[in-house]
Structures are given as structure tokens and as C-alpha cells.
Amino acid sequence: MSGESVPQQGGSGQPKGLLQQMEELMAALDADLSALDADLRDASADRAAAPADRAGTGTGTSEGPAPGAGASQVAGAG
Template sequence: MSEETVPHQGGGAGAATGQPKGLLQQMEELMAALNADLSALDADLQSAGSAGRGAVEDGETG
């Protein structure tokens, strides 16, 4: 299968210049996005958990 037949998702810098992104660059971008999402989720959980901390304290590992 050639690179032209693979649909590109997201239109990053590689798509803007017309050059296909390498697999490593795609994985790095996906990992960065995942890390940002997990950080936001962690912040949400931390703020929600601080209100009802006593109810879940026994199950926490730190």
C-alpha cells in the first residue's frame, strides 16, 4: 500500500507542506496529545476528589 492511499488524520505540519509525516513523528504527536488529555483529566479528578476525599480515602494508594 502506498502512502497516497492511506488517509491522513489531523492536518499537522506535514500535511501543510505536502510532505508525509513519518510514523515516529505521528506517534510523538499522539503521545503528546494523550499526555495533555491525561493531565487535564487528572486535574479534573483532583479537583472533584478534594470535595469528597473522606469517602474514598481508604482506596487511595497515593
């Protein structure tokens, strides 16, 4: 084999060089990462803006007992 790889064809019928392919891939990756970053920032802002809405949802935090955690003790106390 002596460099017989077939280059990708661009929209104009011209073969793309490796550098051009890499630049296009990096641009697409950058756009995807920017969109993901924006989504994560929105989700983080939503969580920070409404901490009371998330209390007691079972997120693994130690904000108190789970719902119904002491119900059997209260029923037998009377």
C-alpha cells in the same frame, strides 16, 4: 502490496513519518490525561473538603438508614 500506504500530509505539504505521527499522538494523549488527572484531583478535593454536605445522599455508604426508613414504625407506635 509493497508498502503502498499513503502517509498523512502535514500542514506544510510534507508527508509525516510514522515516528512524527506517534510523537504527536503521544503529546495529545499526554495533554488529555493531564487534564483528566486535574479534573479528578479537583473532584477528589471537593469531596474531601465537604464530607458533611454529602451525608445522607444515598451514595451507598452505611452512614445510617435511608431517609424515611422507619416512618411507618413511628406512626404506628402512638
